[in-house]
Amino acid sequence: MTCSQAPWAGALLEALSPQRRGGGVRLLAIGAAVPRAVRGWADTLWVASVPHAYAFPRCSAAVHHGGAGTSAAAAAAGLPAVVVPFLAWSDQSSFAAWLVSRSAAVHLPPSSRSAAHFAGAVAAVMGGAPALRRGATALAGELRRSSPAGEAAVAALDAHFAAAGGGGGGGGGEVMAQLEALRSLGGSDAAKLRSGLYCLLRDSAVAPLRTYALRDAWLASLSKELPAHPLYKPDWPLRHRAIDLRVHDLPHASSMIEWWYFHAHLAAADGTPYCAFAALFRVRVGGELLCHAHASLLCRGETHAYYSCGEPHAAAAVLRHRQPRRTDYFERAMHEAMAKGALPLPDATAARRFTVRTDAFGIEADRLSMSKDEASGSYRVCLSADPAAPAGTGAGFGFDLTFCATKPPVRNGVDGVSPGAESADAMYYYSITRMQARGSVIEPPPTPAPPTPAPLPPTPNAGSSNGHADGNDANGRAANGVDNGRAANGLDSGVVNGRANGHAAGAGAVALPVQGDGWYDHEFGGDGAKGEAPTGDAASPGVGGGGLGLPDVQWVWAGLQLDDGSEVVYARTLDTTSLGSIVDKAVLVGRDGASRNADAEMAQVGAWTSLRTFIKYGCRWALRVPSEELVLELAAVADDQELISVIATPAYWEGQVRVTGSRRGVPVCGVGFVEQYFGAQNHDFRTMLGGVSEVVLRNVEAVYPLAPSRQHLVELTISPDPPRAPPISPYLGP
Structure with a gap:
């Protein structure tokens, strides 16, 4: 009518x-x-x-x-x-x-x-x-x-x-x-x-x-599409309009979780490489807002130091509002630790609450700070070094970097929206994929070398059948079986690993000028109502459990900067419960800053298992974007770039990768960052012990193989220097 x-x-x-x-x-x-x-x-x-x-x-x-x-x-x-x-x-x-x-x-x-x-x-x-x-x-x-x-x-x-x-x-x-x-x-x-x-x-x-x-046709299609196309929230950027960074760099009240993220690929004047990362996470737990700061520095492609710090009221807030799931032993152990009044190690607990401004972009989070000069549009990210940090703890590193955008922000997902396991869990996500980064870095003080063991007494056939008579094997291990650069008990400190970086003790306070390419991400969303309610078996068993509440999903993310001036953002998100794929897409950003979505596939071709958490991460990948005829190989610069933190229950991998490949037959190369979050992988003892046994069996096989060679039998029975397991490198092949 x-x-x-x-x-x-x-x-x-x-x-x-x-x-x-x-x-x-x-x-x-x-x-x-x-x-x-x-x-x-x-x-x-x-x-x-x-x-x-x-x-x-x-x-x-x-x-x-x-x-x-x-x-x-x-x-x-x-x-x-x-x-x-x-x-x-x-x-x-x-x-x-x-x-x-x-x-x-x-x-x-x-x-x-x-x-x-x-x-x-x-x-x-x-x-x-x-x-x-x-x-x-x-x-x-x-x-x-x-x-x-x-x-x-x-x-x-x-x-x-x-x-x-x-x-x-x-x-x-x-x-x-x-x-x-x-x-x-x-x-x-x-x-x-x-x-x-x-x-x-x-x-x-x-x-x-x-x-x-x-109308009838529209309603029928809408009922099918709504789960896959979550609705915008009132404080999200408008569709079909440029993102106003003066507004959307600020926190968003509707979000259950929000984070600000920077990374930079840097080099000193002599070409020495560094890679810096910093992020501030803001999570709503039982109606309270909790913040957690992360930062890391990869020095010379070898020494990986990281920093993780939460607010002083975080432990009490989690205990008040979240109960661990009965089957989740990690969360139960974490609650026992937090009952003592602080976050479990290696997380530090700040002396005072963090500040996240709502009138202008500004974050003060213990040693980490982020700010912005609205006149120039540049961001400043600082991590102050702790001059009193003992060597080998990683606390002595820092950086002071300025990021200037050379491209406009781009939306990731469909109109900036990345769907979650449920429509209400959707996140809004934008990136500035190419920035000029410059400033300074401070390397962490080196890990002290272990004491040199006493030499073995001479024997009639002194020396070693493997040709190493200096007390070190072919892998550079000392004769006592402990890696140089590792603690004397043979275990990583959990914060710094790799060889000493050549600086004398106390010399880590020297700021080294660096410059390179940077990247900025801002993501926010999730179901704010879930952040208001308690969680656990009796409440919302699918919401983050007893931790600080990263989304109940697993993901692999890659941000790549190629030498032809383009960038690739890849994301694969899995529902933790079903392990079904929620997102498997790439965003391609051209030299001019224009972006478009594309189907993509990224396969893991190499893996590494952490000896601290026994989580298996990828360390090499093959990425294909068929519509672009883009074929890339990604390789971790260092296998161990794991960050252990209470907000990840217990860890995630955030690290630098090298990129090689071709686009339409033309060679390309570049650098990138890969993020892997598999926090639910070892939440019960059965799967955790499976990871332990895999590493143990691999090292036992190295010493006592099921099918030993003749040379191996000779070394076992005659040589004064019998074979030992290789360094307990948790590297796993494809």
């Missing part, structure tokens, strides 16, 4: 009649469905159609149905409006509510659509309620300021219609002549149609049947 056939159409027409609207008010009626009697009214102009951008700026108020285009045009023109939705299932009521919330419209629901109600509403928008005109004017100004490009487009459209016509019921010039001839009673040239009133009626009797058919 068209508006002119609706039960309330007669009441509306009565309110708009010359007798009810009073002298001095002219009516512009648009649409083929306008009754013939109305077309002959005094002080009334009827046209079959006219562009809204033409008519609205010359009117004083509007009566319309609340459609998206009409509402936008009325708002842009600053017109107070009477909004009369006629399709309950559509977005008309939503736009009516939006205009009312901005004090720019009167919304008449079906129960209030009498002639008297319509007449009162028309009188209000024509000047009886000045607040409506002020609200409409303010809204129009806001829209103009937010979209200068849109204003230019509207101006171009106006010029086109004024010059060439296109107004539907006659050329644009002819319609404009009619509009300009419709004067107010006072005859003022300035008034012309400023006292006019616009009324929209549906223009076809067959439109409703087609509309309802389209």
Whole structure:
């Protein structure tokens, strides 16, 4: 049924009649469905159609149905409006509510659509309620300021219609002549149609049947697509509009989890490589906001130091609001540790709460700080070194880096949205994929070398059948079986691993100038309601359990910068429960900053198992983007780039990779970062002990193989230097 056939159409027409609207008010009626009697009214102009951008700026108020285009045009023109939705299932009521919330419209629901109600509403928008005109004017100004490009487009459209016509019921010039001839009673040239009133009626009797058919098809498709296309949240960036970093670098109140992330591939003046990473995580736990800071520095491709620090109230908040799942032994052990009043090691507990500003981008998180100069758009990320840190703990490293974007931010996922296991778990995610990074780094003090063992007494056949008579085997291990650069008990400190970096003790405080390429990510979202509720077996068993609540998913992410000036962002997300793929896509960013989504495949071709957590991570990968004919090989610069932290329950891998390959047959190379989160991999003893046994069996096989060679038997029975297991390197082949 068209508006002119609706039960309330007669009441509306009565309110708009010359007798009810009073002298001095002219009516512009648009649409083929306008009754013939109305077309002959005094002080009334009827046209079959006219562009809204033409008519609205010359009117004083509007009566319309609340459609998206009409509402936008009325708002842009600053017109107070009477909004009369006629399709309950559509977005008309939503736009009516939006205009009312901005004090720019009167919304008449079906129960209030009498002639008297319509007449009162028309009188209000024509000047009886000045607040409506002020609200409409303010809204129009806001829209103009937010979209200068849109204003230019509207101006171009106006010029086109004024010059060439296109107004539907006659050329644009002819319609404009009619509009300009419709004067107010006072005859003022300035008034012309400023006292006019616009009324929209549906223009076809067959439109409703087609509309309802389209509605049914739309609803059917929507019911299937909604789980895969989560809805935007009110404080997320608008679709089809550039991301305003002044707004969206700030925290988002609707989010359960949010993080800010920087990494940089750097080099000193002599070419010595460094790689820095910093992130601030902000999680809602039981209605409380908890923050956690992470940072790492990979020096010379060998020494990996990291820093992890939480707020002083974090342990108590987790104990108050989250209960570990009965089957999750890691979470239960973690709760026992937090009951002592601090986060379990290796996480540090800050002396005071962190600060995340809401008026400008600024974060103060113990040793880590992030800030932004809005005038230049540059970011500064600092990790202060701890001068009192003992050697070998990793606490002595730091950096002070400035990041300047050379490309605009790009949206990841579909319009910036990465779906979760449920629609409400979706995250909004944008990146600046190429930045100039410069500043300084401070290497950690070196790990002390273990004491040199006493030499073995001479024997008749002194020396070694493997040709190493200096007490070290071919792998550089000391004769006591302990790696140089490892603690004397043969175990990594858990924070720094690899050989000493050549600096004398205490010399780590020297800041080395560096420069290179940087990267910035900002991701936020998740179900805020879950962050308000307690979790555990009795509450929400699928929400992060007893930790600080990273999403209950697993993922592999890669951010790659290639030497042809392009970047690749790859993400594969798995549902922890079903291990089904939620996301498996890539975003390709060109030299000019333009981005597009593409199907991609990344296969793990090499693995490494941590001896601290016994989680198996990838260390080599093959990435293919068929539509781009892009084939890349990724290799970890150092296998051990694991970060152990309470927020990951218990760890994740965040590390630098080298990239080689080709695009359409042309060789490319580059650098990148890969992130792997498999926190749920070893949450029970069975899987954890499986990882332990795999490493033990591999090392036992090295000493006592099931099928020993003749040389091996000779070494076992005759040689004074019997074979030992290789360094307990947790590297695993494909």
